[in-house]
Amino acid sequence: MYNYSDFDEAFVRARVAQFRGQVERRLDGSLSEEEFRPLRLMNGLYLQLHAYMLRVAIPYGTLRSDQMRQLAMIADRWDKGYGHFTTRQNIQFNWPKLTDVPDILGALADVQMHAIQTSGNCIRNVTADHFAGAAADEVADPRPVAELIRQWSTDHAEFQFLPRKFKIAITGAAADRAVIRAHDIGLQIVREGDQIGYRVLVGGGLGRTPLIGQVIRAFLPKADLLPYLEAIVATYNLLGRRDNKYKARIKITVFENGIEAFRAATEAEFARIRPEFTGVDQDILAGIEAQFAPPAFRNTDPAPFAAALAVDPLLRAWAERSLAPHKRDNHAIVTVSLKAHGATPGDATSDQMRVLADLADRYGYGELRISHEQNVILPHVAKADLPNVHAELLRAGLATANVGLLSDIIACPGMDYCALATARSIPVAQGLATHFKAIGLEDEIGKLKIKISGCINACGHHHVGHIGILGLDRAGVENYQITLGGDGSEQAAIGERAGPGFAYDEVIPAIERLLRAYLALRQSRGESFIDAYRRLGPAPFKAALYPQEARDAA
Amino acid sequence: MSRRFTPKVVTANDLRAGDVIYLTADGRWSRQHHEAELLEDEAIADLRLLMALGHGDRVVGAYLADAKPGPNGPEPVHFREAFRTRGPSNYAHGKQEAAANV
Ligand code: HEM
Ligand code: SF4
Numbered sequence: 095m096y097n098y099s100d101f102d103e104a105f106v107r108a109r110v111a112q113f114r115g116q117v118e119r120r121l122d123g124s125l126s127e128e129e130f131r132p133l134r135l136m137n138g139l140y141l142q143l144h145a146y147m148l149r150v151a152i153p154y155g156t157l158r159s160d161q162m163r164q165l166a167m168i169a170d171r172w173d174k175g176y177g178h179f180t181t182r183q184n185i186q187f188n189w190p191k192l193t194d195v196p197d198i199l200g201a202l203a204d205v206q207m208h209a210i211q212t213s214g215n216c217i218r219n220v221t222a223d224h225f226a227g228a229a230a231d232e233v234a235d236p237r238p239v240a241e242l243i244r245q246w247s248t249d250h251a252e253f254q255f256l257p258r259k260f261k262i263a264i265t266g267a268a269a270d271r272a273v274i275r276a277h278d279i280g281l282q283i284v285r286e287g288d289q290i291g292y293r294v295l296v297g298g299g300l301g302r303t304p305l306i307g308q309v310i311r312a313f314l315p316k317a318d319l320l321p322y323l324e325a326i327v328a329t330y331n332l333l334g335r336r337d338n339k340y341k342a343r344i345k346i347t348v349f350e351n352g353i354e355a356f357r358a359a360t361e362a363e364f365a366r367i368r369p370e371f372t373g374v375d376q377d378i379l380a381g382i383e384a385q386f387a388p389p390a391f392r393n394t395d396p397a398p399f400a401a402a403l404a405v406d407p408l409l410r411a412w413a414e415r416s417l418a419p420h421k422r423d424n425h426a427i428v429t430v431s432l433k434a435h436g437a438t439p440g441d442a443t444s445d446q447m448r449v450l451a452d453l454a455d456r457y458g459y460g461e462l463r464i465s466h467e468q469n470v471i472l473p474h475v476a477k478a479d480l481p482n483v484h485a486e487l488l489r490a491g492l493a494t495a496n497v498g499l500l501s502d503i504i505a506c507p508g509m510d511y512c513a514l515a516t517a518r519s520i521p522v523a524q525g526l527a528t529h530f531k532a533i534g535l536e537d538e539i540g541k542l543k544i545k546i547s548g549c550i551n552a553c554g555h556h557h558v559g560h561i562g563i564l565g566l567d568r569a570g571v572e573n574y575q576i577t578l579g580g581d582g583s584e585q586a587a588i589g590e591r592a593g594p595g596f597a598y599d600e601v602i603p604a605i606e607r608l609l610r611a612y613l614a615l616r617q618s619r620g621e622s623f624i625d626a627y628r629r630l631g632p633a634p635f636k637a638a639l640y641p642q643e644a645r646d647a648a
Numbered sequence: 649m650s651r652r653f654t655p656k657v658v659t660a661n662d663l664r665a666g667d668v669i670y671l672t673a674d675g676r677w678s679r680q681h682h683e684a685e686l687l688e689d690e691a692i693a694d695l696r697l698l699m700a701l702g703h704g705d706r707v708v709g710a711y712l713a714d715a716k717p718g719p720n721g722p723e724p725v726h727f728r729e730a731f732r733t734r735g736p737s738n739y740a741h742g743k744q745e746a747a748a749n750v
């Protein structure tokens with residue numbers, strides 16, 4: 095796995111020392127809040143409703159076991175014994191004291207972690223497919239390129255003050271597990287003949303104006319990546335709007351200028367700067383690639399797993415939901431659900447973090463991943479070890495067999511934590527999960543993605559949920575808008591608003607009507623909610639959500 | 649008819665701990681909403697907010713929030729402010745945690 099170079103180490107240490115001084119000057123009154131705010135945000139420190147919040151980057155979602163243990167230590171020592179994993183492959187601590195933050199950043203630096211560029215109008219933490227380096231369907235591991243982009247963009251002078259924040263996501267497979275189409279730039283590693291290159295998308299994004307990214311280059315040779323990205327960002331820096339915060343994201347620049355004009359400007363800039371890239375970046379990339387070399391996979395016989403499956407129904411149910419195909423036949427990718435029914439999506443206690451770190455050490459070559467769907471992944475587990483892994487997860491309360499099901503909900507912190515929220519999201523997620531478990535319909539309903547945001551900023555990806563829920567404030571009361579038909583995969587689509595919003599208490603009954611209608615309408619168990627929605631269109635689902643209107647119209 | 653002024657309290661977060669705090673009539677910062685000074689006059693409310701903004705070495709993000717009189721002192725009007733008096737709804741953390749310990 096990637097290890098900090100001396101440069102990275104010195105850089106992060108210097109930033110911690112610098113921030114320690116800034117906090118001291120804030121506390122002794124020599125820095126005002128106006129002066130201090132941008133400095134703390136640059137170090138991932140927000141002020142939320144009840145407390146500060148520290149956002150720590152987990153670059154490309156990859157964690158080592160010792161890093162996970164350190165997160166557990168931080169949670170115990172300076173927070174309330176838990177952390178919140180987010181859709182941006184970050185971990186957030188919800189209760190740090192300002193006076194402790196320099197020490198926390200120091201403890202992070204001890205394990206090569208930091209909170210830099212998790213905020214501000216810069217190129218943010220690059221996110222990647224959480225199955226990277228393990229998935230059977232991948233062309234190449236996307237993380238070396240993600241790391242190259244991190245090195246190129248960190249403290250890149252031209253890109254510290256972009257018109258707005260800038261998010262890049264990358265996948266090495268055609269199956270899009272990184273929602274690349276909802277990012278400012280989305281990259282997909284592709285192969286053409288014997289050449290590796292990238293399919294480049296630009297102008298995706300959620301928030302106030304949700305847009306799906308468009309292809310700007312269908313095949314970009316590997317060596318052209320950095321100059322091309324630099325050309326895109328430079329074009330955006332030039333054409334992007336700084337007059338209006340809501341029009342400042344690159345998606346608006348691409349939308350307003352049109353993809354053709356944006357492409358032409360980018361290609362012209364690319365042609366101009368390409369000669370400046372002499373290949374040093376490719377040497378650096380080769381060095382990084384060497385650091386991401388796969389572990390020395392053990393060659394064990396998977397037969398014990400098959401035998402255990404035959405006799406253990408709990409293991410079978412869990413395996414069906416939690417395992418994904420690994421590039422080696424005798425290994426599997428394990429997704430550990432952080433969505434026990436009624437729990438807060440994405441939260442892990444310090445004990446759970448330690449269990450996961452121990453499992454990674456014992457059965458997973460010390461590697462862990464965080465998914466944008468707020469779960470934890472053991473990317474490489476020998477099949478022979480799966481019965482043991484399952485047994486230990488069961489003991490730790492981490493064996494919920496609901497990955498990909500209704501209760502595997504993405505929810506942003508909403509008004510339980512976030513200062514920008516217009517309504518709560520967490521209790522809606524908790525309520526949906528416990529309700530559908532209680533009425534026993536979750537397995538029957540099958541694959542379903544529900545995503546909930548507590549305001550229009552869409553941190554919970556509601557636009558790309560098969561069912562999206564957006565919490566709003568209507569005249570001083572929480573109100574929830576439902577969108578249908580969104581999709582965050584390679585078939586990306588923005589969900590359509592179904593109609594008027596629902597009061598807090600009406601949301602769960604409305605979703606139940608919607609899903610009972612789906613069960614009645616589907617052709618077979620094999621037709622998922624989103625497939626049925628695509629076949630039938632919104633009308634029958636809207637009728638289920640709004641039975642009164644349907645009757646009135648009849 | 650001129651629009652009636654909705655009474656306010658001055659609220660902020662503690663600079664060091666981040667906890668929600670309220671400005672009292674005697675110029676202290678309390679962690680309890682009901683100890684806040686209820687400001688029923690717009691001009692006075694603005695003055696109190698100015699004063700709070702001068703406490704930048706102790707507090708952060710001071711603003712005026714709608715409030716109403718109650719039996720034990722001012723009460724929040726909007727649900728956001730009601731949450732701020734308690735803490736999150738998924739765990740008994742924040743003020744509700746402290747309240748449970750007394
Ligand atoms: C203090 C908490 C947070 C604040 C202040 C915050 C702020 C924002 C804002 C202002 C936007 C809109 C940006 C725009 O459209 O220009 C946004 C978008 C977003 N945030 Fe957050 N956020 C917070 C927490 C989170 C969390 C917990 C997650 C992950 C679960 C997250 C992930 C995202 C994502 C995925 C987007 C939308 C996609 C896009 O940028 O196009 N944020 N956030
Ligand atoms: S969507 Fe809104 S409420 Fe949710 S975390 Fe983002 S800014 Fe906060």
